[in-house]
Amino acid sequence: MKLFNKSLLAALVFLGAAAAAHAANYQPHIIRFGYGLAEDSNQGRAAKFFADDLAKRTGGKLRMKGFANASLGSDIQMQNALIGGAQEMMVGSTATLVGIVGDFGVYDLPFVFRNEKEADTILDGPFGQALLNKLQEKGLVGLVYWENGFRNLTNSKHPIAKMEDLQGIKLRVMQNPVYIDMFKGFGANPIPLSFSELFTALETRTVDGQENPVTTIQSSKFYEVQKYLSLTKHVYSPWIVLVSKKWWEALNADERKAVQESAAAARDFERKDSRALSEKAIEFLKQKGMQVTVVSDKEIERMQETTRQAMFKFASDGHTSLVKELQSDLEKLRK
Numbered sequence: 001m002k003l004f005n006k007s008l009l010a011a012l013v014f015l016g017a018a019a020a021a022h023a024a025n026y027q028p029h030i031i032r033f034g035y036g037l038a039e040d041s042n043q044g045r046a047a048k049f050f051a052d053d054l055a056k057r058t059g060g061k062l063r064m065k066g067f068a069n070a071s072l073g074s075d076i077q078m079q080n081a082l083i084g085g086a087q088e089m090m091v092g093s094t095a096t097l098v099g100i101v102g103d104f105g106v107y108d109l110p111f112v113f114r115n116e117k118e119a120d121t122i123l124d125g126p127f128g129q130a131l132l133n134k135l136q137e138k139g140l141v142g143l144v145y146w147e148n149g150f151r152n153l154t155n156s157k158h159p160i161a162k163m164e165d166l167q168g169i170k171l172r173v174m175q176n177p178v179y180i181d182m183f184k185g186f187g188a189n190p191i192p193l194s195f196s197e198l199f200t201a202l203e204t205r206t207v208d209g210q211e212n213p214v215t216t217i218q219s220s221k222f223y224e225v226q227k228y229l230s231l232t233k234h235v236y237s238p239w240i241v242l243v244s245k246k247w248w249e250a251l252n253a254d255e256r257k258a259v260q261e262s263a264a265a266a267r268d269f270e271r272k273d274s275r276a277l278s279e280k281a282i283e284f285l286k287q288k289g290m291q292v293t294v295v296s297d298k299e300i301e302r303m304q305e306t307t308r309q310a311m312f313k314f315a316s317d318g319h320t321s322l323v324k325e326l327q328s329d330l331e332k333l334r335k
């Protein structure tokens with residue numbers, strides 16, 4: 001009997017040591033979270049919030065590392081890396097998703113959302129969720145929408161106070177047909193480029209101008225290479241938090257729940273942060289030497305009228321019912 005006890009004790013000691021060694025060597029799963037803006041931006045701060053919240057929620061088991069400044073690639077390159085399983089997560093523009101799910105172009109239609117409240121309600125409600133669900137069959141999981149914001153024009157040539165001032169301006173746009181059609185309609189010369197190429201293109205005068213929310217104009221230091229800012233708010237642009245479906249399916253239910261809840265908490269944080277920064281950004285950009293033009297309501301109405309062609313072209317390209325659904329949802333909200 002004594003021999004048996006000694007063997008049992010030896011076995012227990014071995015197992016205890018093995019467990020301790022395993023625990024010591026356990027590397028929490030590192031989630032690579034790529035994004036295009038700087039660490040010191042609304043996007044970067046939300047990525048850090050997300051990482052901290054997820055580590056807390058999972059006791060350190062799921063650890064996210066943010067990769068800023070498109071260091072893991074452009075939005076489109078990261079989307080493909082997620083589909084292939086070479087990267088776990090990213091946040092980027094819905095505008096660059098249209099090559100994967102064309103319906104996301106509905107968020108690029110000009111002058112659709114009148115304010116952030118409308119945007120939040122649609123994006124976080126059945127309409128926005130239905131679009132997220134369309135990503136699953138493409139190898140992506142869409143978790144939530146964050147705020148990129150209302151887009152405004154900048155350029156290095158002259159103030160833009162009316163549509164005609166855009167004539168001949170080489171304007172960088174996102175790689176998306178609605179933006180190309182919209183700015184062709186305004187008389188500009190739209191040049192699609194990835195966000196990661198944008199600062200250099202502005203600095204070398206390869207393009208004269210671009211359009212982005214004031215928060216991005218500030219955090220990406222476009223004021224260093226752009227003199228004129230025109231407040232048009234021509235599109236409300238969402239960001240989307242994406243997960244590789246291959247990686248997602250390897251998580252258990254508790255891990256998925258934690259990632260989803262942390263993504264939503266980061267969304268709420270990011271929207272607050274983005275809106276607070278947006279209020280101060282115009283003054284900051286003026287202090288950095290930008291000349292700010294508030295485009296009149298009359299001119300905005302003229303621009304809106306001109307964009308109807310781009311809206312019609314998108315709808316007639318297989319998206320009529322989607323556009324009608326969005327317009328109907330917005331009409332109900334505005335009653």
Ligand code: KDG
Nearest residue numbers: 035036037075092093174195
């Ligand atoms: O990750 C950065 C881009 O996704 C985002 O900022 C897109 O607004 C955008 C642009 O102009 O490319």
